[in-house]
Amino acid sequence: MYTETHLDLGRTFAVRLMQHLVVPTFVLDATRRVVIWNRACERLTGVGAPEVLGTRDHWRAFYDTPRYCLADTLILGRTEELTRLYDSHTVPSDNTLGLSAENWCVMPRAAKRLYLAIDAGPIFSEDGTLIAVVETLRDMTEQKLAQMALHSLANRDGLTGLANRRAFDTAIVADCQQAQRDTTALSVLLADVDHFKAYNDTHGHQKGDECLRTVAQAIEAQIFRQGDLAARYGGEEFAILLPNVDLAGALQVAERVRAAVEALHLPHGGRPDGGPVTLSIGAASGVPWDGPDILIATADEALYTAKRAGRNRVVGNAVTRPTLVEELYEA
Known part of the structure; x- marks a missing residue:
């Protein structure tokens, strides 16, 4: 039987695991505030965790003007915004599923423009209440540039x-x-x-x-x-x-x-x-x-x-x- 102590240890382990993942990852709570900004995300964006933890300023790492990130659209239920915000995306059949999208990001702090593949997955409590959304990022810039070059050659x-x-x-x-x-x-x-x-x-x-x-x-x-x-x-x-x-x-x-x-x-x-x-x-x-x-x-x-x-x-x-x-x- 799991005790509250075991659950606390489990949460601590999960947080530490996310911090050390090689995949850039951040987590928003149900109010869209940053609760985890891992080290790989710091390296990718040039933005340190202390700058964004507890805020809704995570967009600043990717864009030079305020806009929703993929996790925001999932928390707010604003999936109708996806076509406007992203080059390509999936739409979930219900709110329990995650989202995937791809987009060019200007990365103001990192001073480089990257094409990112983005996944956002919801986390629910036992009673079905949304408590957080995990967003992971993959740098697909080289693949996108190669695809664009092939498309240009073909056309x-x-x-x-x-x-x-x-x-x-x-x-x-x-x-x-x-x-x-x-x-x-x-x-x-x-x-x-x-x-x-x-x-x-x-x-x-x-x-x-x-x-x-x-x-x-x-x-x-x-x-x-x-x-x-x-x-x-x-x-x-x-x-x-x-x-x-x-x-x-x-x-x-x-x-x-x-x-x-x-x-x-x-x-x-x-x-x-x-x-x-x-x-x-x-x-x-x-x-x-x-x-x-x-x-x-x-x-x-x-x-x-x-x-x-x-x-x-x-x-x-x-x-x-x-x-x-x-x-x-x-x-």
Whole structure:
């Protein structure tokens, strides 16, 4: 039979065990105050236990502005905050289970940015009352950086550094779905280097590659908004995705891109008119009710119109939803 003395000894042993764990660990009581901050946690964060014990200031070890840590969300029952707070996470089926999450942490005292895998597990009394939450941390920075590098290699064009065709195809499907849900316009620009075959014939393929890299840099420099995407579509053709941008806005971006490439004054040498390297650009915009194919086809048609009209110019077309009569006729 266990006595109160045995239970006290057990608690003392558990605390000492946590203190000496090689896994960074801290414990919050039911009021979210720090009751254990082990030595591995001190080494990871640069924050000593005396600074945080008895306080709710544990967030200062990981972030530069106040926010909940994973243990806080479990104690408060605020699991709806997880998507906002963490890059990835699990959601428990009930409050007796723990949480797992991953996130970049700025680590102000340690002066380094780390990607941490975090687990938070509740501790209950015999009557089912929550008495504490244990949070453990694992430094996953090297693995995350390696994963990001592999993802970049898989989605970047090796020659120009822009997104590749695969990344563009994935992005336009997602952007179309979002535009349909929000009933907002999505714009696509297709740009083609004018007389590029003649440029290669004149200067050789190595110079041709240098030309494409330079043009790609000029295009990327004109894409300012987060969420926009510039990609190498294939050969000497480039594509730009502009979510929530109507045709007027798309034409402005297209003209800015066209002018930026012309301003490079790259000698062409193979153009019949003796001019520099330029772009022809086709723009398409509208709510993509029928998915990406109609947007791309419309932009491609506008691009060829620009080429037939003399190149080094922008042409745009709107994409509209078919009327009920047109849909019935097509059916």
